[in-house]
Amino acid sequence: MDDTSRQIRFTLNGRPVTARVESHLDLVDLLRRFDLFGARESCGQGLCGCCTVLVDGVAVSGCLTLAQLVDGRSVTTVESLDEGGALSPVQQAFIDEGAFQCGFCTPGFVMMTHELLKENPDPDEAAIRDYLAGNLCRCAAYPEIIRAVQTAATRMKTAQAA
Amino acid sequence: MNVMRPMPAGQVGRSVPRLEAREKVTGRADYVHNLVVPGMLYTKVFRSTVPHGRIVSIDTSAAEAVEGVYRVVTGEDIRKVVPEPYYGPAFHDQPVLALDKVRHVGEPVAVVLAEDPYVAAEAVQLITAEYEELEPVFDEVEAVTSRAVVHEVLKPAGTFPDLKHLVGRRDTNVALDYQLRRGDVDAAFAAADRVFEHEFRTQQTMHTPLEPMVSLAIPGHESLTIHTASQSPSFVRIEIARLLGWPENRVRVVVPHLGGGFGAKLYIKLEALVACLALLVRRPVKLSLTMEEQFYTISKHASTFRIRSSVKDGKITGRRCEVFWNGGAYADIGPRVTQKSGFTAPGPYDIDNVSIDSYALYTNRPPAGALRGFGIPQLVWAYESHTDLIARELEIDPVEFRRNNILREGREQATGTAMKDAAIEAVLEDIVARMDWSKPFDRGTGPLRRGRGIAIGFKASISPTTSVAIVNVYGDGSSSLYLSTVDMGQGSDTAMAQIVGETLGIETENVKVIHPDTDVTPYDMATLGSRSTFHMGNAVKLAAQHARDQLDALARSLGLPPGTNYGPKDLFKKKYGMQAGNIVGVGSYIPDYKSPDPATGLSDNVTPFWMIGGTGVEIEVDTETGHVRILRMVNAVDCGRPLNPKIVETQLSGAALMQLGFTLFENMEYDNGQVTNASFADYKIPGIHDLPARIENDIVEAEQKSGPYGAKGVGESATFGVSPAIANAIHDAVGVRLTEMPLTPEAVFRAIRAQKG
Numbered sequence: 044m045d046d047t048s049r050q051i052r053f054t055l056n057g058r059p060v061t062a063r064v065e066s067h068l069d070l071v072d073l074l075r076r077f078d079l080f081g082a083r084e085s086c087g088q089g090l091c092g093c094c095t096v097l098v099d100g101v102a103v104s105g106c107l108t109l110a111q112l113v114d115g116r117s118v119t120t121v122e123s124l125d126e127g128g129a130l131s132p133v134q135q136a137f138i139d140e141g142a143f144q145c146g147f148c149t150p151g152f153v154m155m156t157h158e159l160l161k162e163n164p165d166p167d168e169a170a171i172r173d174y175l176a177g178n179l180c181r182c183a184a185y186p187e188i189i190r191a192v193q194t195a196a197t198r199m200k201t202a203q204a205a
Numbered sequence: 206m207n208v209m210r211p212m213p214a215g216q217v218g219r220s221v222p223r224l225e226a227r228e229k230v231t232g233r234a235d236y237v238h239n240l241v242v243p244g245m246l247y248t249k250v251f252r253s254t255v256p257h258g259r260i261v262s263i264d265t266s267a268a269e270a271v272e273g274v275y276r277v278v279t280g281e282d283i284r285k286v287v288p289e290p291y292y293g294p295a296f297h298d299q300p301v302l303a304l305d306k307v308r309h310v311g312e313p314v315a316v317v318l319a320e321d322p323y324v325a326a327e328a329v330q331l332i333t334a335e336y337e338e339l340e341p342v343f344d345e346v347e348a349v350t351s352r353a354v355v356h357e358v359l360k361p362a363g364t365f366p367d368l369k370h371l372v373g374r375r376d377t378n379v380a381l382d383y384q385l386r387r388g389d390v391d392a393a394f395a396a397a398d399r400v401f402e403h404e405f406r407t408q409q410t411m412h413t414p415l416e417p418m419v420s421l422a423i424p425g426h427e428s429l430t431i432h433t434a435s436q437s438p439s440f441v442r443i444e445i446a447r448l449l450g451w452p453e454n455r456v457r458v459v460v461p462h463l464g465g466g467f468g469a470k471l472y473i474k475l476e477a478l479v480a481c482l483a484l485l486v487r488r489p490v491k492l493s494l495t496m497e498e499q500f501y502t503i504s505k506h507a508s509t510f511r512i513r514s515s516v517k518d519g520k521i522t523g524r525r526c527e528v529f530w531n532g533g534a535y536a537d538i539g540p541r542v543t544q545k546s547g548f549t550a551p552g553p554y555d556i557d558n559v560s561i562d563s564y565a566l567y568t569n570r571p572p573a574g575a576l577r578g579f580g581i582p583q584l585v586w587a588y589e590s591h592t593d594l595i596a597r598e599l600e601i602d603p604v605e606f607r608r609n610n611i612l613r614e615g616r617e618q619a620t621g622t623a624m625k626d627a628a629i630e631a632v633l634e635d636i637v638a639r640m641d642w643s644k645p646f647d648r649g650t651g652p653l654r655r656g657r658g659i660a661i662g663f664k665a666s667i668s669p670t671t672s673v674a675i676v677n678v679y680g681d682g683s684s685s686l687y688l689s690t691v692d693m694g695q696g697s698d699t700a701m702a703q704i705v706g707e708t709l710g711i712e713t714e715n716v717k718v719i720h721p722d723t724d725v726t727p728y729d730m731a732t733l734g735s736r737s738t739f740h741m742g743n744a745v746k747l748a749a750q751h752a753r754d755q756l757d758a759l760a761r762s763l764g765l766p767p768g769t770n771y772g773p774k775d776l777f778k779k780k781y782g783m784q785a786g787n788i789v790g791v792g793s794y795i796p797d798y799k800s801p802d803p804a805t806g807l808s809d810n811v812t813p814f815w816m817i818g819g820t821g822v823e824i825e826v827d828t829e830t831g832h833v834r835i836l837r838m839v840n841a842v843d844c845g846r847p848l849n850p851k852i853v854e855t856q857l858s859g860a861a862l863m864q865l866g867f868t869l870f871e872n873m874e875y876d877n878g879q880v881t882n883a884s885f886a887d888y889k890i891p892g893i894h895d896l897p898a899r900i901e902n903d904i905v906e907a908e909q910k911s912g913p914y915g916a917k918g919v920g921e922s923a924t925f926g927v928s929p930a931i932a933n934a935i936h937d938a939v940g941v942r943l944t945e946m947p948l949t950p951e952a953v954f955r956a957i958r959a960q961k962g
Contacts, residue, residue, distance in 0.1 A: 065323070067323055068323075075239075075241075079232075080232065080233075080236070080238070080239040081231070081232020081233070082232070083236075083238060083415075083416070083464075085415040085416065085417065085464075085496060086415075086496045086884065086885040087495055087496055087497075088496075088884060088885060088886055090884075090885040090886060091415060091885060093415055120232070121231065121232035122231065122232055122233070124231070125231050130227070130230065130231070134230040134231065135230075137226075137230045138222055138223075138226040138227065138230055139222070141220075141222065141223070141851050141852065141855055143229055143230070143694075144465075144694030144695065144696070144855060144856075144859060145414075145415070145416070145462070145463060145464050145465040145466075145693055145694030146225070146228075146229030146230075146234050146462065146464070146694065147236070147414075147415045147416045147464030147465060148415050149229050149230055149232070150230075150231075150232035153230055153232075171893075172893050172894055172896075175893050176892055176893055176894055178892075178893070179415065179885070179890060179892055180415075180893075181412075181413055181414060181415050181465050181467070181863070181890060182465060182694050182855075182859045183858065183859045183862035183863055183891055183896075184855055184858075184859060185858075185862065185891075185893045185896045186858050186896060186900060187855055187858075188893070189893075189896075
């Protein structure tokens with residue numbers, strides 16, 4: 044096969060990195076090369092949200108993003124959220140509300156909840172449902188996920204007010 | 206891990222957060238999906254495009270010519286490592302790769318091995334095969350009499366006594382015919398006031414765990430290690446060893462976290478294939494299915510249930526059940542579903558005269574196996590729809606009719622086993638009370654009509670099965686639990702650690718749970734059928750008690766008085782003079798059981814425990830579109846005493862919502878045996894918008910006296926009542942009865958139109 048690989052540079056969770064990637068490689072597989080497994084391919088069609096990552100601050104499906112397209116851009120994964128060793132308020136709320144079972148979809152939900160609360164620090168239940176409609180949880184921990192988002196929102200507001 | 210220190214009891218019944226919670230929210234939990242080993246080859250499967258046919262030829266030359274392809278393997282190559290490459294838990298009927306015949310679209314025919322998964326995926330498209338097509342059969346009722354025969358000869362595994370009579374049976378699609386006869390059904394029908402007969406059908410659906418099936422085999426020196434997303438590591442080891450003719454100790458099966466299972470990852474799925482490939486090419490081999498490929502691998506049985514009941518003075522006096530299970534091309538665990546679920550087909554009602562015929566059928570669809578409920582949701586769908594129809598015909602309130610006929614504690618179920626620790630009435634009354642059933646109900650106006658419905662169901666635990674556990678107390682007093690129960694999200698790690706904590710008097714959070722590794726963790730039948738809490742829970746409790754007894758004996762041998770303040774750490778130090786040593790507690794559990802009589806299907810001890818579940822719903826039907834909105838859902842179960850109430854509640858809503866998808870929209874659609882919607886783009890599973898406006902889950906006050914700390918299984922119970930409760934509510938709202946799932950807006954709308962003529 045023709046060599047379609049190309050050297051790319053991008054920022055990964057705040058650090059500059061380089062990689063040699065083939066034209067067909069998707070972003071989930073690229074992240075695996077950096078031992079980051081929090082973004083996972085499940086449906087492979089951008090419909091389940093398990094592979095959610097941020098590219099230049101925008102949530103995308105990693106399985107539908109060609110790796111070469113992140114050249115020069117900034118990629119943020121779930122692994123960035125506890126880099127200092129402490130969980131983010133969203134992660135802690137997911138634990139406290141028991142908002143997962145098998146955990147396979149959880150990084151995607153956690154990432155999208157961060158995005159939601161950035162845009163809307165005080166979402167009502169309808170807003171939560173709408174924002175998370177692109178993420179699927181086959182264990183159906185949806186009631187707990189909604190409570191976790193509400194708990195995280197409350198705690199983040201309280202922390203900001205303090 | 207901290208050292209053991211005395212704690213007040215109260216580990217059990219406490220909502221301990223999952224032990225692995227932090228790994229899961231940070232994305233760092235360990236799945237087979239993540240695993241890469243040096244020298245590993247990736248695999249892509251070439252699959253049959255015809256539902257039934259003889260293989261004439263397979264051309265792999267173009268695929269082999271692709272740069273980067275390591276090797277292409279067909280069924281005949283598999284014979285070089287396993288001469289008789291057929292596997293399965295009930296029948297040895299499934300070839301590792303197709304041999305001679307293909308029996309469903311999507312059946313594995315050949316595989317490409319390559320160092321780059323993208324190369325394997327490209328090369329597999331260049332394989333071609335020629336088939337001599339045979340007449341297929343797809344419908345479970347047609348399969349009984351069809352000229353098309355999926356397997357020429359039945360090949361039951363030797364391990365099940367009730368399958369022995371099937372050995373060598375030819376030219377039939379009936380893989381198992383289970384029957385039960387109790388009393389005299391014909392006499393009951395003859396003497397009845399009224400006789401009611403209905404037929405109900407369910408559709409084929411798929412588990413769709415979000416972590417698609419994945420297995421990785423690593424060959425060693427006369428040994429093999431398989432890392433696999435499996436719910437049954439002990440079975441995988443035994444079955445792979447059987448195929449290879451090896452002793453068990455040369456096969457090691459390792460299972461980390463599972464990204465969901467729901468019954469899809471039971472028995473052998475990909476393991477036999479990766480094992481054979483790894484031995485063939487002497488390199489590690491990994492196979493990761495796509496979401497689409499999962500639909501060709503395993504599914505939930507479609508079914509047809511003909512049910513006929515006689516009623517006299519408001520009491521059900523006789524019931525005849527004929528159940529046809531669409532098992533697809535390979536038996537998998539279907540024959541177990543046919544029997545183990547079949548005997549509960551008359552429902553949780555006290556009926557003196559019962560006749561059950563339950564048939565496992567081969568068809569040319571992808572295989573069907575266990576899916577959260579093991580056949581029970583299909584049965585409850587039929588008998589609880591039937592119950593409501595009878596009550597309506599007799600103009601008796603459906604709750605009152607159930608009360609009149611309910612199977613009470615101490616009474617014999619159809620098999621002759623007396624009901625014990627089975628809170629059926631409590632579950633019904635809990636739902637009735639919370640729905641304010643006796644109060645007036647707003648039925649809506651104009652095009653939006655409202656209705657409500659209730660349904661209850663029950664399930665016997667599969668029996669007899671064994672669990673073994675080990676508790677190891679280390680020199681510093683910390684401890685680990687070794688077990689082969691697979692935590693696929695149900696929270697077993699946490700619940701089992703709670704049992705250790707309670708028994709040893711230590712904090713749950715300080716117990717480390719060692720995940721299944723058959724080189725290290727002892728035997729467990731499998732993580733299925735809500736059996737772990739009861740069976741493994743009892744084994745874990747015995748193991749912890751064994752460790753505690755040994756610690757007490759150690760204290761005595763050191764001359765310490767009973768009730769000494771010396772903790773384990775101090776005992777070890779006193780004994781060995783330094784931090785050293787172990788105390789190893791072992792527990793093994795198998796419940797009593799009596800196999801049903803082959804002729805009558807009767808047994809006075811058919812199950813170690815009963816699971817009870819029920820659901821009530823309030824719904825709104827848009828009569829202009831057929832759309833059904835669930836306004837309120839009330840689920841109740843008897844799970845004995847919950848070990849971890851919060852995890853149980855998550856299990857209840859999770860099970861009910863999964864069944865909601867199977868009820869309202871999930872459906873594998875076909876065109877001549879080809880699944881046409883094998884992706885999330887076309888096969889919809891419940892999303893966050895499908896969550897009912899109100900959902901309530903309740904654990905009724907109960908105790909399973911033979912269970913660990915009064916507990917029993919609960920993973921499936923909240924699925925039981927969902928489908929018929931919704932169908933009953935639709936009938937209540939708009940006066941139409943749907944007898945076939947799923948209850949789509951189109952089906953509801955068509956029924957409303959048909960009613961209006």
